[in-house]
Every structure is written in C-alpha cells, then in structure tokens.
Amino acid sequence: MDLENLKDRNIGEQKYRMLDLEPTPTTGWGKFKRVLRRSVKLELLVGLKVTIREMFKALFMGEMHTVKYPFEKLPISPRYRAIHEMKRLLESGHYRCIGCGLCEKICISDCIRMDTRYDENQRKEVSEYTINFGRCIFCGYCAEVCPELAIVHGGRYETASEQRASFSLFEDMLTPIDKLKEQKEYPGFGAVSPNADENIKPTPLAY
C-alpha cells in the first residue's frame, strides 16, 4: 500500500447523530407512560435486532473484524515509523550513510551512536553504527534530519526480544546487497515532498 491508497482509506467517517433525548419524566403518570411506550413499542428488541444482524454479517457476509495477527498483518502506513532501515545507493550499491552524525545529534533518546574514520579513499567511513532499540522511541527525527535519506523507518514493527536493550548493528539494518534491486525509495517521514522542486531555486553552474 502506498500513500495514495492510504489517503482514501476510511478513517473515521464522522457520521455522528445526536440522540433526540426527551426530558426525563418526573411525575408518576409520566413514568408509567414511558414504561408503557417502551414496552409496547418493543424498543428493547431493537438491541436484539442489531446484535443478531451483526452476527449474521460476521458469519455469512465475511465482515469479521478480527485480524489473525501473527498470521495476517494489516498494511501499515508508509509514514509508519518502525525499525530503521539503512539504504544503499542504487547505482553503486554503497551505503548512503556519510557519517555526518546528525541522527546521533538529534536523537532525543540518545540511542544512536556511530564511529567514523578516515578511510583509504580519503572519505569519511562509518566504521560502526548502532541503534539501541531498547531506548529508541521511534520519533523519526533521525530519518527527518538525514541529508541523504540513508536512515529511514522501515515497516518492521515487531521489536519484542529477550533483552530489554535490544541492539542493532549497521549491517542488520542495511539493505542486503542482493536485494538492492528491490530497495524502494522511502516516501514517508523525512522524505522529499512531492512538490519539493517548486520550493527551491536552482543554483547556477558554470559548466
């Protein structure tokens, strides 16, 4: 499911109705009338009708609400913020992370840490990168601040583990090199807005 479909999803139809509540009768006669009305009008049976209708819908019209969670999963929003993914450059397969440390800086739960070094090609290389998922609150700041869209939030939301301070390494989050072709551009939190071009001015180039 991508963002467009998600926008069409019925989340809250807002079809509320005001109940036309009559004032509570105070006199004995009024109360009696109400009992009579309610009994004779069989208002009580309306409840029974509704419940049996729902039951039939569930059983015979396939409108069962239950999602058998571990066996079937609901589609999640592309803006959902679950376990991070580290993306690669599609052209070279090299990881996108440039080791700028902005995610480390912005992280409000202080769970990102990276070690960088000066590599043989005179570039900044990320020698180690970890996110402590025991502390991560999945706020999405790291994805938002990343200048390279290298760290993004993926859809893997099952984070239960035997250790409270579950720990993840760069390699675990990185798109496997053989799955590079399946890597999709991330449309969610922190991604370039579709109309980004309208909001920036071009920079002149001398050549």
Place this chain on the structure above:
Amino acid sequence: MSENLITVTIDGIECKAKEGEYLLNIARANDIFIPAICYLTRCSPTLACRICLVEADGKRVYACNAKAKDGMNIVTQTEEILEERKAIMQVYDVNHPLQCGVCDQHGECELQNYTLELAIDTQEYAIADTKREVKDWSSVLHYDAGLCIVCERCVTVCKDMIGDAAIKTGPRGGDKLDKELKESMPKDAYAMWNKLQKSIIVPSNGTDHTNCSDCGECTAVCPVGALTERDFIYKANPWDLREVPSACAHCSSACHIYYETRSESISNPEEKIFRVKNEWNYQTLCGAGRFGYDYENRDAKRDPDALVRAAETVKSAGTIKFNSMITNEEALMLQTIKEKFGVKLVNNEVKPFQEFLKHYAKAAGHMLYKDSFADMRECDFIISVGSKLRNDNPAARYLFNNIQKMNKGAGIYFHPVGDTLIPTFGKSIMTFEHKPHDEEYALLLILKLFGDHEKLPESVKEKFNEDLVARLGGDSESFEATFEKMMKKKESFALMVGEDLYYHPKAANLAKLVALVEESTEFKVAFIPPKSNALGVALICDLDQECEGVVVGYNEPGDFKISALGDGEFDIPAMNQQEGTITNMNKRVVVLNAALDYNGYTLNDIMNKLGLGESLTVDWTSKLPLNKGYQVARFDDLPDGFKNDMSENRGYLLANLSVEREEIELEEFNEKALEGDIAYRCNPQRQFNDFSDKAHQIFEKFALYASPERAEELGERVRVDFGESGAIELPVEVDERISGEIVEVPDFKSAYGVYDLFGQNRYAEVKITKV
C-alpha cells in the same frame, strides 16, 4: 603605555578605547558583533574576507584595519553593507562543497555560521572549479584545499604569532572572473572573489611539506575544515565532544586549553581525549599543548595494599625526588611530608631556579619578578637572555615574534646556540651568539645601553669599559648604528630571562644584575621558569640539594616509584586527570580540571593514610603559603577563562611580597670559558617531559640534536662523555634551525638522568665519539 582613552560610538554604544586601536578589536572588546572571517584579534589585518565592512562617519571602512579616532561614529550594518556581505558569503559558497555532513568543521564552521547568519538562501554566482588536492603537510597537519576559502588566517597566525611563516598563499590556477561581473556585483565581493580565484595555501618552502614546529595553530584558526589535525580527521563530531577547560601542563606558560573528550568508541565506552582546543584569539598553543594530551594514567587501580606500602615508604624515605610536572597542591603535600617526617625534597629542575629567585629577591627587595609576560605584549623592544627561545618556552617565543610583527618592534637575542629562525621574526633583530656562561656580559650590555648610570654601583660601571659587544661575539663597529636604528620610535622595553641564567655557575651574580636591570632601566622584566610548575614548586617547597637514603621517585626514577606514567609501584593521576592549580610564568595560579576519569589513589590518599590529608586534593588549594604570595581561595571559586578585551581571567595573580633588601655586591667575573665539544641541555620542540613523550602525536625523539653540518660530522649515533658524571649514548638528529657547533642533549626522559650528567649547569664540556 599611554592611558589616553578615546571614545568611539559603535551602533550607539559608547566604547572607550586606545587611540589607534582597530575598530574590530574595540567592537570585540565591548561585545559588539561585527562579522569577520579573516581577522585574528592579536594578529595583523589580512583584508582577505572584507566582510567586516562598516560605516565609520559615513565612510565605508574595514573594521579590521581602520584605526579608531576620538568621537568616531560607527554603524555596523546598513542596507548596502548587508548586500555586500551577502554577496561575499555567496561567493565563498560558490565552489565550497556544501556537503557539510562529511566535514570535520561541521557544527563549528564559520562559513556555515555566516552563511546562515546572513541568510544566504540563493546562489547567484558560479565559476568553474579547479582541481585542488588534499595534502598532508606534516605529521600532524592535513590540508584539504577543496574546502579552503583562502581567508589566510593560517598564514597570518603562522607569521604574526608563531613566527615559522611556514605557509603562504600560492597560485590556484582558477578561471578569470567574467568582466561583466565587475559592473554587476558589489565591488568588495568582486575584489574578494578575484583574489580568491587566484590563490591557495601552500607551504612556503616550495615543497609539499611544511618545515615548522608543528604547533597546529593553523588548524585551530581555520574557520572551515580545510586545515585539520591528521589524527582527528573524521573521528568525532564537535558536538559530541565534552569540553573541559583546563591548563596545559607541559611548560611554565600553562596555556588555557580545552580538552575535548568523548567515549572512545561504541565498543569501548571509556572517556578519551580526542583533541585539544584553545582560545586562539587570546592565547596561542604550541605543538606539545595541542598534540601532547593523551598522557593519562589509564590503568590505575585502587589497591589498598599498595597504598599502605606507599604510605610507609614515604614516611620512612630519606628523599622524595620529583620534578615540576606537579600541581601546587601536590607540591604542598610533599612539603608537608618534609615538615612532618624530615624527608628531603630534591628537584633538579627547580632547585637552581629557586636559588636564583632567592638571590634576586634579596637584591630586588621583592620576591618575584615585577612584570609578567602578559604585560609585555604592548612592548616594542624585547630582549631575550639565556633562553633557547625556540625550545624552552613557546609562549615566550611567540611573544618575541608577535612584538616584532605587531608593534613594529625590535629585539635582541642573546644565546650561545645559534638559531636560524629567530632572525626571521623581524627586520630589527640582533642576535648575539656569545660564549656559554657569558650571559653576564649580555646583562651588562643592557645596563650600559639602557640603565640609569647614576643608579648603578661602581663595580658594575667599571665593567662598561670593556668592549662588551665584542665579548658577546658582535661587531662593535657596526653595532652603534644598527642599535640606533633599532631604537627609533621605541617606547617600551621588555627583558625575558631564561633558564641558562639559573643554571649558571655565577647564578647569584646574574640574579643581582637582573635586579639591577629592573631597578635602573625602564625594562619590564620577567623570568621564564624552567619547567611546567617550576615557579610553584620554587615557592611552595623547601628543596634540598642532594639525595639521601631511600629515594622515592615522584615521576622520577627512584627506589620506590610513585608515578603518573603508569610505570611505578604506586599510581597517581596525570595532570589531565586531576584537579589542581599550577603557578605559571605570568605569576598566575591557574586551574587544572580533570578531563578523564582516574580510578586509582592520589597523593592525598597517601596523606590521609599518614594522618595529614584533606578530604579532597583541591582542599589544599586554600592552604597554599600566604607568605609566598598565594591567596586563601577555594578551588571551586577560581575563574577560568578570558574576557572579551583579551584580559586573562584565570585563577589569581600572586602577590609580589616585599622582602628585606640586601646591598648588591657583585663577585668577580672570572668564569673560565668552556673548551672543546660543548653540550647544551635542551629539549627538542614539542618535548618537555616524560608526559609529552608519552603522547602519541609527539614524534620528536630522545636524541642528540645538532646543526645539519655538525650532524653530518657526528654520524648516526654517538656517545657523549660527560667526564666524571658519566656518559650517554644517543642517536643523532638534525635540527635544521640550529647553527654552530654546540649540540643539544634533551632531558625530557627522566630515566636517563640527564640532570645528573650536567650537574648545576646547562652547558657541559663533553667528549663526543661516534658509536
């Protein structure tokens, strides 16, 4: 120093300033912001960036080189100026890579700051880029020309402050600017760009490598990530580093530094110093200060048995031998031990200095030299006697150089070991390569030239009859004319007294002469204490001459070694792991803070075992001896920093107490000249002690240093025979800036016992044989 203050108005704020002061400095001193990239407070204006443009009485001037006049009215920001500044910043951003993420300056970059400050959100200019190579200039310097904005701050600081002048601007080979731009774009931005397109920074010796003292000050002043320390490249982001203000403990200058620490890596959470920063607008560091930081005593543990053993050993010891790598507090503890248990205190580095100070005090009537090096910055005539300026104390050398450059000053350098760098500091520098032990004549010459002859005793005046200039190895015929030229327009004078005088056989004589200079001339006089906390130790401890009984070595070799180097029987914290104070050469008690964790015991713990301790080491701070000029000040109350007007606000100044004065009587000057090979006890640049040697970025070897010619003669390895006191075998290293025959033997490794070889002297007659 004239006290005629004038008033200028900057943005409606009235500021008092000295006549002729640069506007930018006045603004900075008064906390008014004027953007400036290329200007350094204590250096000459470069006028490379042109961004400090302001309007003075309606005229556009550059704040960095416009001098203040009384009643001047300055506006720092107008529409046009803003336009100009914006254009300048746009031009700076033209071919500067804007992938800030992979730059070490990211976060503390002035280009970033000013681009944001001036809200540059569009780029109107473009020009083809040229290929600019990344280069390693030396073992510590890394230059990424691609990031360089050619503000020339590095060139300026290297010339005006350091004196090496090891870098300069060179051709860049960039495209010429379009002529139309001259009409269309703001003119200062155009001029700046024009210059920018033409130049790049290169080593000034024409090679790919700088030949300098590797102080790294250029990396500190670099506003962008172009010049960086090789070791620090891509290791940490500035915002991750914890800044610990402290003082460098390597030499007696005790410069203010910031240790920047962070846990070492993901796998090793131990705190580690990543680099050292300084307030480069106020104080300049040397290579040892900047790179010699990782000498901490890392693996110290608390072993109660060792503590008991150490306490017993100290109590029953005959002597505690230590050096000046010690805080005032620890020195006071040792002194307390001496008073309680009668243990002797021996300190080879400080003892002669202490003696010298005593003689001086008797002659001068006050305990300490009158002036401090900080006061000398305004002087325009400086004389150095008895100090191997380049090696002994970088701060003194920077001062000597800075006076030449900034105050159009003149200088005289007296030293037996020839130095090819000092004369390059300025045009009016006279050097005297006199014979060892002839410092007396240097002082006499000063007295003769500058002294109030009526105040001088006859015994001194008698000596004036001799041809002092010739005696000092100068040309007495041309001297007069040259000296007259040097003296033109000179108003204030300074004399730096160095270590050679303290280790002189006639140190008492010299002390008296120095006192005479101070009394009878207009000179500001200051001493360079021989090693880091030598002044503190000299004031606090009562030192003995000779070792006796069991020797406890305190960072020194001994029968029982208490050491911060991690090689002793008992561990104590190194200077970057403990709180304390140091008395520096400016007579200031400055603060040391602990940058790193320390897990072992301290000297105070031994004191507690002996029943003499305080609850904290820094509780001793307020107990420093009042009769030596110290104050009752709590450690936590001591300030640490600089004020906007460059004044030092660190710790407190020692009071210069009066002592009883004795009549000056000079002994006969009949010192026998040294003959044959002469060795001079002198450390290579950036090496001061075992601790600087331990640091991984200090590469200078423990070797015999000689001039290139002399090194050629000596071969690769020599044995230096000191006669009765022993001999030492050393490899030979070339120091290209030495001239003459005298060789230098370093003393920074205490294990070699170099002080014992030289005795109470810095010069020795030796026999050098090839090995």
Place this chain on the structure above:
Amino acid sequence: MDGYIIGTVIKAILILAVISALAGFGTYIERKVLAFVQRRLGPMHVGPFGLLQILADGIKLFTKEDFIPSGANRIVFMIAPAITAATAFIALAAVPLLPEFEIFGVTIKPIVSDLNIGLLFVIAMMGVGLYGPLLAGMAQENKWGIIGSARTAIQFLSYEVVTGLSLLAPIMMVGSLSLIDFNEYQAGGIGNWIVWTQPLAFILFLISGFAETNRTPFDLLENEAEVISGYATEYSGMRWGMFFIGEYANMITIGFLAALIFLGGFNPLGFIPGGIAIILKVSFFFFLMLWVRSAWPHIRPDQLMWLCWKVLMPLAVINILVTGIVMMV
C-alpha cells in the same frame, strides 16, 4: 426394585456428567456467540475451532491455587459453592429431559424421578440454590461479598414470587404439577402450546428465569463494574468453577422448563422427533440468554426491585385472575 435403583443411579450420574460437560461447553458457546455478535472470532487456536479451550480452562481451574481468606468462615466458605452446584443438579432430577425411548428392549424414561409435584420440586430446589451465593458472600469477610449476598437475597427471593405466580396459570390449566403431564397436555402440536394461551405467563417466566439464573441484564450479584465480583470475590480455582457450573446448569434447567411448560416439551414437531425438538428448544433458550447478554445493559438494583414488585408481580396476579375467570367461564 433393584433395577429401579441402578437405573436411577445411572441416570443421575449421566445427568451429572452430561450437564457438567454441557456447562463447560456452554462457556465455549457463550464466548463464541458473544464473539460473533461483536464480529470477532472467539476462541480459535486450542483444538479445532478452539473447542479444547474448555479443556484448557478446566485444567486452569483445577490447578489454580485454592485459597481461603484468613478471616473467612472456613466451613461455610468451602460448602457454599457445592450448594449452588448441587441444587442446580438436584433440580434437574424432576425434569424429563427427553421422550421415552427403548434401548435393548428396556423402556427408559429419561427422568430421574417423575414426581407428581415435579414442578414444585424444581422451583423449590432452585429456590434453595439461593443459599449458595448468600452463604458464600457472607462467609468470605469481604464487603463486596456482603453486598453480593444482600443482592442475592433480594433478587432471588423477589423473583421467585414472579416465577411461581407466572407458572400458576399454566398449572391451573394443566391441573398437574408433573412436568410429564405438561408435556402430554401439549401433545396436539404447535397449536396446543401453552405459550399461545398464556403469552404473558411465558414472558414473565422468561424474565424471572433470567433473574434466577443471574444472567444479564439481571447479573447484579457479581456485577464487576459495581461490586468487583460480588459473592464470588474471594473465590478461586474450582470453587469458583462450581458457581459457574451451577449457573450454567440452572440456565439449562430454565431452558428445559420453558420448553416443557410453554413450548410443547418433547412432543414431536412435524417431522422432527421429540428428542431433537426439545434439544432445539432448549438450545434456543440458551442462545437467547447469550443474545440478550450481548444486546442489553445491566439494570440498577432499584430498577430490578421496581420491575419485580410494581410491574411483574401485579401482571402475574392479573394473569392468574384472568386465567381463573376464563376457566370459570
């Protein structure tokens, strides 16, 4: 005579076993029905369609710690659940569950004891059942338990009046208290069902049946929103389970009674044999209780009393009067 005793014992054991099992099955059905009504799936994963959930629950109930609060009256506390369960089963003794059938040449009456006052016995036993919750609540030294007990007393006692009065009219018509006589009275097919002649009595009996079995909307005895768990607050494990079994056994009893008295009992229904017919009828009543639970909210105790004494009881009396007048005329 020996055969009679053995047969009775076998019948008793069978009823005990089957009804207990049905009570367990009832919990499964209840969960499933409530789930479907709420468009959920209910128990799914233990056994096929989650059927073994009953077993899992059984294991859980049996293995849970059986604790008795320190301040409780131990003996009463321990006996109370047994009273509930026992009376529920004893009541079933006089209820003909199925039509007579032959097996191995022996005619078997699926009733433990065909008392001539069967209906009175059943109602009496269900009335005695009030002692279970009453004593349980009072024995456990818990204020919620006491409130639960009080509610037990007023609710059960009050609605017993309505049950009795509502059944009086059919009894007057049939002229017997034996449930088999009721069955035979309606043997003529759907048209002969007493529900057509006594609709009001049927409705009154159903309402009071809900109250007597402590079902929503009258489950005030252990309404957790108000009184934690009422009389069962301090109970755990199998003792609590016995209350549960009693409740479900009572539900089945009420289902049988309603089917026998008003809906033609185990008479064959067209092509449907009588045995199947009564099971279908009882199942319908069981389902109705669940259905009602899913649809209607609780009522307040005061509303409960108001309903009993001011509405249902007068209606029942009027119903008897009218029936009597019609019969006289």
